[in-house]
Amino acid sequence: MSNSITNIQRHICHPATAVMLWLFFMVWVMLVGEPVLLGLTVLVLLSFTQPVRQQFFRYVRRSRILLLVLLLVHAYSLPGVPLWPVLQGYGPSESGVYSGLLQSWRLLLILAMLALLLTRLSRVALLAGIYTLLAPLHHVGLPSERIAMRIWLTLRYAESLLQETQQVSFKQRLRQLSTPPLVTHEMMQPLLLPVYRSGWLDYVFIMSVTMLGIWVR
Numbered sequence: 001m002s003n004s005i006t007n008i009q010r011h012i013c014h015p016a017t018a019v020m021l022w023l024f025f026m027v028w029v030m031l032v033g034e035p036v037l038l039g040l041t042v043l044v045l046l047s048f049t050q051p052v053r054q055q056f057f058r059y060v061r062r063s064r065i066l067l068l069v070l071l072l073v074h075a076y077s078l079p080g081v082p083l084w085p086v087l088q089g090y091g092p093s094e095s096g097v098y099s100g101l102l103q104s105w106r107l108l109l110i111l112a113m114l115a116l117l118l119t120r121l122s123r124v125a126l127l128a129g130i131y132t133l134l135a136p137l138h139h140v141g142l143p144s145e146r147i148a149m150r151i152w153l154t155l156r157y158a159e160s161l162l163q164e165t166q167q168v169s170f171k172q173r174l175r176q177l178s179t180p181p182l183v184t185h186e187m188m189q190p191l192l193l194p195v196y197r198s199g200w201l202d203y204v205f206i207m208s209v210t211m212l213g214i215w216v217r
Contacts, residue, residue, distance in 0.1 A: 015121055015129030017202045022117045024209050029106050037105060044112045049119075056115040063111060067104050074100030118155075127152040128196055 013021075029040065048056070060067075072092075075083075080095030082088060121129065131148040138144045 013201050013205055014132070014196050014198045015125040016132035016196075017129075017198070017205050018117060018121060019126070019129040019133060021205055021209065022113055025113050026110050029109050034102070037102075037109065040109055041105075044109060044116070047116060048112075052112075052115050052119045055119050056112050059111040059115060060108065063107070067107065070103055070107065071097070071100035074103060123152070125196070126155070132196075 029037070032040075075092035075096040078093055078096035078099055080093035082091050083094050083097055084091045118126070127148060130151050131145065134144040134148050136144075137147065
């Protein structure tokens, strides 16, 4: 991978800032209560465009088993008042169902923000953001370029799986994951990353994240 300058790109914020905000959101959303979740849901829905909505529904469709398992594990593992007294100790508890729905709500918000991130950022911009965040690792001897490229290739492969429209069995999926991808001529070419300038909004976002982190603590 080469980070040679091809041209200077301008975005609302630097791609690294966008990736960092999503990572922070993924942790922060697990710590806030229902009123904040409700406000976040309204803001996310207002920011949905048609491409983001389509991407989000693809993520939800592929994650439906995880959402169901998350709900069932919480519903049947947490003690509390039985939801159906007739079943006594063999049924889900009210607190368990509530906790499962709450965690599923949080996961849906994370998927929605991921759809926003991957829809607004191009693949090159996403790689540039990841590479910028990992660049300090180069000073401690870690190959930041290779790590960034591996993360980017993993996200790219996961995105291609999510965009599949045909039904694939579990055995076929395992075969796909165990088969190394074909090396094409495009993969052998050096990847030139454009330069993204940071603006005042980047500093505003970083300060906002810092304040939210202090508020949650």
